[in-house]
Amino acid sequence: MAFPAASANRRRPAAERSASPAALRLRRPLTAHSFRRRRAAVRRLGNLQTWQRLTKLWPSTLKQICLSGLHSWKKKFIRFKNGIITGVFPASxxxxxxxxxxxxxxxxxxxxxxxxxxxxxxxxxxxxxxxxxxxxxxxxxxxxxxxxxxxxxxxxxxxxxxxxxxxxxxxxxxxxxxxxxxxxxxxxxxxxxxKPMLYSFQTSLPRLPVPAVEDTVSRYLESVRPLMKDGDFQRMTALAQDFAVNLGPKLQWYLKLKSWWATNYVSDWWEEYIYLRGRGPLMVNSNYYAMEMVYITPTHIQAARAGNTIHAILLYRHKLDREEIKPIRLLGSTVPLCSAQWERLFNTSRIPGEETDTIQHVKDSRHIVVYHRGRYFKVWLYHSGRLLTPRELQQQMQRVLDDRSEPQPGEAKLAALTAADRVPWAKCRQDYFGRGKNKQSLDAVEKAAFFVTLDDTEQGYRQEDPEASLDSYAKSLLHGKCFDRWFDKSITFIVFKNGKMGINAEHSWADAPIVGHLWEYVIATDCFQLGYTEDGHCKGDPNPSIPCPTRLQWDIPEACQEVIETSLNSANLLANDVDIYSFPFDAFGKGMIKKCRTSPDAFIQLALQLAHYKDMGKFCLTYEASMTRLFREGRTETVRSCTTESCNFVLAMVDPSQTVEHRLRLFKVASEKHQHLYRLAMTGAGIDRHLFCLYVVSRYLAVDSPFLKEVLSEPWRLSTSQTPQQQVELFDLERNPEYVSGGGGFGPVADDGYGVSYMIVGENFIHFHVSSKLSSPETDSHRFGRHLKQAMADIIALFRPTVNSKK
Structure with missing residues (x-):
């Protein structure tokens, strides 16, 4: 026999039988008398459901909190331990x-x-x-x-x-x-x-010495002699000698004082006045790019390539955090180079200001920000206290690619603010990104480990059109669409639709060899260690329990959108004016040049001088970047590659009446001179950084120097740089000759000049990048590239007896 309450309960609908008493009371007709009671019941029901949800989530939430805390304390302990080991070096x-x-x-x-x-x-x-x-x-x-x-x-x-x-x-x-x-x-x-660690040698490195004013002035006059007419040179000599006797010693005293007090008398001023105080666009003018392998693409699945390479970048960051990266050493792993520039490789962003920018670096970042089709996504890099696997990262990237949501108003082209002039971006950031969801989203971007762009275009080498395809690849890495790279981030990692990839790097925090070291590790790890399955996916299994990437939310007013459009128009004008010729040179390489008993770098620099003379019919002030990392916190110095000796050689090469023997003799003299200048620059006896710092002191003292003003206003119409290959052991080019990198490049420094970057890969391959501006009637990157190829062939012909005898 059933109880009355039970039988009454069976007659109710199923939904009512499963409902709680609080929920049943909510379904009764509302009267004025029961309103307060009903409201209290709603509150109790809401609190009960919230409590039930919280109790269900408690185990996983507490687990994530504990794992996050353990991760943080583990990193602090590692930093503390490494600090002790580095602090007692060279002992243990x-x-x-x-x-x-x-x-x-x-x-x-x-x-x-x-x-x-x-x-x-x-x-x-x-x-x-x-x-x-x-x-x-x-x-x-x-x-x-x-x-x-x-x-x-x-x-x-x-x-x-x-x-x-x-x-x-x-x-x-x-x-x-x-x-x-x-x-x-x-x-x-x-x-x-x-077993020294990455930063072990820092306190043992010597300080950068301050050259004597007389030596710097003398070397300067020697460098400009072939570029000036007699009258101009006599006038400049008079200015230089007056400076060396009168104002120079006074400025030198202050500079010496700084060199005794500061760790490096150049680097902080160089970072501030050359980079951070520049008010022009970073895109093209300052940022540079790096390609991957020219002929090999391990997979054409965009998400898979992104998954493997992001994981490889994070493995490198893990080694960097633990200081497990070996310090770079020269002369048979004997002489160490400064490692200070590695400190800001990750978790770093350049913050715009109206007068000067600043560099923001956070100690740790557990996320990246991914850009795709005008949307920004925050992707966490850790789950359950561990780094996401390549397959899990591929899954996250695929979720971003599959997301069909539309960009919010102003979101799609937001990054154009970072591509144009700095002052509008600084004002916009202060007015519209200082609070609310805009501040939170911007913080997510600027405090990310790095920025990722899943590009919706296809790039890379195409055999049916090698010239146009490599030019397009280089231009895309340099500026893209002007709104799909965050140019303020230390590195923007770009993965194209067909699986090709590259990097765009901001320049103020460090120089190209640091990014190059990371890039070599990433490419080698992606191809030779992580690998892919037969169908092109990352190895491993996906993990559906990982939370999906989070869309960043923006509330961009119309006034800000107008600034974005103005910045984009300005950036487009700059990007469309860039002419890039990126080409591989495989007629010969380092191996044959060394058989000629000359420096490969000197050989290429003399070829650039010959190519420029054939292209322009004149010589110009030439900049070649050299490093000063033999000293603590050293960065770069200038090698003035256009010398009297190089000009004599070039004039002999274009004179048909000159013999091969005479040209060869002049080549050897010019090559030895270039090597001597390079060594002087590396050992702190360069010209340009010393003159730059003297000029900064004169500005602080409010003293006018006609000599310094004229020196620093001279345009570098030929700006060159070599991308060094630092980890040769990672690539076996004898077994895999097709695994050659394209190096990287940069925009032209002068409006009527060329920017040339080159990378010597293995024994038989050199990749060149030539940039100029289409608006200049004097320059043409492809024309210069053809002259450069011919110049390389003409110089190597001097060392071939068969060719010489025919001549």
Whole structure:
């Protein structure tokens, strides 16, 4: 027999039978008398459902919070540990114990290695009256041992700094090493410790020296002699000599004072006045790009390529955070280079200001921001306390690609603000991005590990049209559509629709070799370690439990949208004016040039001088970037490649009456001169950074210098740079000759000049990038490229006996 309540409950509908009493009360007819009771029931029901949802989510939420905290504390511990290891370099923390044991053992053997210091410490401890005699003996020994250990560290570090201040090895004849240099190398290796970390050598690197004013002025006059007529040169000589005698020494005194106080007397001013205070667009004018392999694309699936390479970038960041990247060392892994520029590779963004920009760097970032078809997505890089796998990252990228939502008003072309002049962007950022959802979304972009663009175009080398395809690939990496790269980020990683990829890098925080080192690791890891399945997907399995990428939300008013359109128009004019010719040169390479017993870089620089003369019919001031990272916090120096010796060689090459022997003799003289200038620049005896800093001091002192003003206003109509290959061991080009990189390039420095970048890959391949402006009637990148190919062939022909005899 059923109870009345039970039978009544069976007669109710199923929905009512499963409902809670609070929910049933809500369905009764509303009367004025029961309104308050109904409202209270709604609140209780809402609280109950919220409580139920929270209790269900508690385990996973608490797990994620705990894992996030563990990750943060783990990174702090690693930084603390690395700080200790780097702080005691070139010794090691374990060496402290060895010193303590050694001193205590000798004490117990009645031998006093301290020459009475331990006894003196013991007598000092007697006044405390809180330790036994045996404890005081042990404490005294430990204190002396620690002091001895610290003294040894300081001595070794200072000795290493003195050794690294010697640069005579750079000026020795190639292939010939003196006995003194061999002894010096052995001493450097002894004081360099075992297994140094990335930043281990920082405190042992010498400071950049300040050259003498007379030397700098003399080298300057020598560099401009072939570019000036006699009258102009005499006028400049008079200005230079007056500066060297009168104003120069006064400015030099302040510069010397700074060099004693600051770590590097150039780098901070160079970063501020050359980069951060520039008010023009970063796009084309400052940012540069890097290609991947020219002929190989491991997969044509865009999301898969993005998944593998993003994972490889994060593996590199993991090694960087742990300082496991080996410091770059020259001369058979002996002489270390400064590693300071690695610190801001990730989690960094350039923040616009009305007068000057700033660089914002956060210690850690657990997300990236992905741009696709006008939308911005925040993608978390970790799940359950671990880094996402390549297949999981591919899944996240595919979710972004499959998202069919439309851009919010003003969102699609927002990044055009970063492509144009800095002042409008700074004002716009202050007025419209300082609060609310705009601030949150902008913070997500600027504090991301790096920026990713899933480009909806196809780029890369096409065999049916190699010239146009590589030019298009280079231009897309340099500026894209002017609104699909975030030019303020330290690196923007770009993956095209067909799986090709590349990088656009902001220049103020570091120079190209740092990005190049990352890029080499990423390409090698993607191709030779991670790999793909037979159907082109990342290896592994997808994980549906990972939360989807989050759309960033924007509320961009019409006034801001107008500024975006204005910036985009300005950026388009700049981008459409760029003419780029990107081409591989495989007629010969480094291998054949070395057989001619000359420097590959000097060979190419002389070919550039010959090509420029054939192209323009005149010589010009030439900039070649050299590094000064033999010194602490060193960046770059200028090698003035156009010399009297190089001009004599070029004039002999275009004169049909000159013999091959005479041309070859002039080539060797010009090549040796270029190598000497390059070595001077690397060892701190360059011209341009010293003159630049003297000019900055004159501006601070409000002193006018006609000499410095004229020097710094001279245009670099030929600006050149070599992209070095730093990790040759990652690529076996003998087994895989098609795995050659295209290097990278940059925009022209002068409106009527050329920008030339080149990368020497392996023994038989060189890739060139030539840029100029279409608006200049004097320049043509493709014409210059043809002259460069011919110049390379003409110079190598000087070393071929068969060709020479025919001539």
């Amino acid at each position: 923390p374990s060496s402290w114990l060895i010193v303590v044991v050694g001193v205590m053992s000798s004490t117990y053997l009645k031998v006093d290695p301290s020459l009475g210091m331990i006894a003196r410490i013991n007598r000092t401890l007697d006044s405390t009256n809180c330790m036994t005699s045996q404890t005081k003996k042990v404490v005294s020994g430990v204190l002396f041992s620690t002091g001895l250990w610290v003294a040894l560290i300081v001595t070794m570090r200072y000795s290493l700094k003195v050794l690294l201040s010697y640069h005579g090895w750079m000026f020795a004849e190639h292939g010939k090493m003196s006995r003194a240099t061999k002894i010096w190398m052995s001493m450097v290796k002894i004081f360099s410790g075992r």
